Amino acid sequence: MxxxxxxxxxxxxxxxxxxxxxxxxxxxxxxxxxxxxxxxxxxxxxxxxxxxxxxxxxxxxxxxxxKKGYPELKITDISSIRVGDAVEFAYPGEHDSALLIRLGENEYKAYQNACTHLKCPVFWSKERDEMVCPCHHGIFDARTGSPTAGPPKRPLPEILLKKEQGAIYATGVKRYET
Incomplete structure (x- = not known):
C-alpha cells in the first residue's frame, strides 16, 4: 500500500x-x-x-x-546669350537642372545647380558675380564652382562644354578627384 x-x-x-x-x-x-x-x-x-x-x-x-558616357546636348546659340547672363538647362538627364554662365567674351562655365549642402537650387547673381544658394546662404565662385561662403564644403559638379558652329554644347560631367 x-x-x-x-x-x-x-x-x-x-x-x-x-x-x-x-x-x-x-x-x-x-x-x-x-x-x-x-x-x-x-x-x-x-x-x-x-x-x-x-x-x-x-x-x-x-x-x-x-568611363561614363554622357549625351551631347546643345544648350544655346552663342549669339543669344550676352556676357554676364545665364541660361538654365537640363543635363545630363531631363530632371537634372544645370546653369550655363557666360563670364566673358569667350569664357563659359556650366554647373549642375543643386547646392552640394542640401540640394537646394543655386542661382546666378549677375550683380554680385557669384552663384547663390538662398536656403542657407551658400555662395559659389562662378569660375571654379568652389564654395566661398556658407555651409557647402564641396564644389558644384562642373559640366564640360564645347563651342561648335556658333553654339555651346554640354558634353559631360567632370569627375572630381577625392
Whole structure:
C-alpha cells in the first residue's frame, strides 16, 4: 500500500512513451525550429548572393573605373546669350537642372545647380558675380564652382562644354578627384 501511495516520477502520465505525443498528429507541425533556421539561413544566403552584382556595379562607379558616357546636348546659340547672363538647362538627364554662365567674351562655365549642402537650387547673381544658394546662404565662385561662403564644403559638379558652329554644347560631367 505504501508503494501505491508513492508517486512514480519516472513515468509519463500518458500512455504514450513521450511528452510530444501530439506533434505529428494530423500534420499539425510540419516545420520545426531546425527546419525554420535552415530556411532562414538559406534565404539570407540567396539574398546576399543576389546583391553581389549590384554591389560590384556600385563599387565600379564609385571608384571611377568605368568611363561614363554622357549625351551631347546643345544648350544655346552663342549669339543669344550676352556676357554676364545665364541660361538654365537640363543635363545630363531631363530632371537634372544645370546653369550655363557666360563670364566673358569667350569664357563659359556650366554647373549642375543643386547646392552640394542640401540640394537646394543655386542661382546666378549677375550683380554680385557669384552663384547663390538662398536656403542657407551658400555662395559659389562662378569660375571654379568652389564654395566661398556658407555651409557647402564641396564644389558644384562642373559640366564640360564645347563651342561648335556658333553654339555651346554640354558634353559631360567632370569627375572630381577625392
Amino acid at each position: 505504501e508503494q501505491d501511495s508513492k508517486r512514480d516520477n519516472n513515468h509519463s502520465p500518458f500512455d504514450e512513451d513521450n511528452y510530444t505525443h501530439n506533434i505529428r498528429k494530423n500534420n499539425e507541425r510540419k516545420l520545426d525550429r531546425r527546419g525554420f533556421m535552415k530556411t532562414l539561413v538559406g534565404a539570407a544566403g540567396v539574398f546576399a548572393i543576389s546583391t553581389l552584382p549590384w554591389g560590384a556595379l556600385a563599387a565600379k562607379e564609385l571608384t571611377g573605373l568605368s
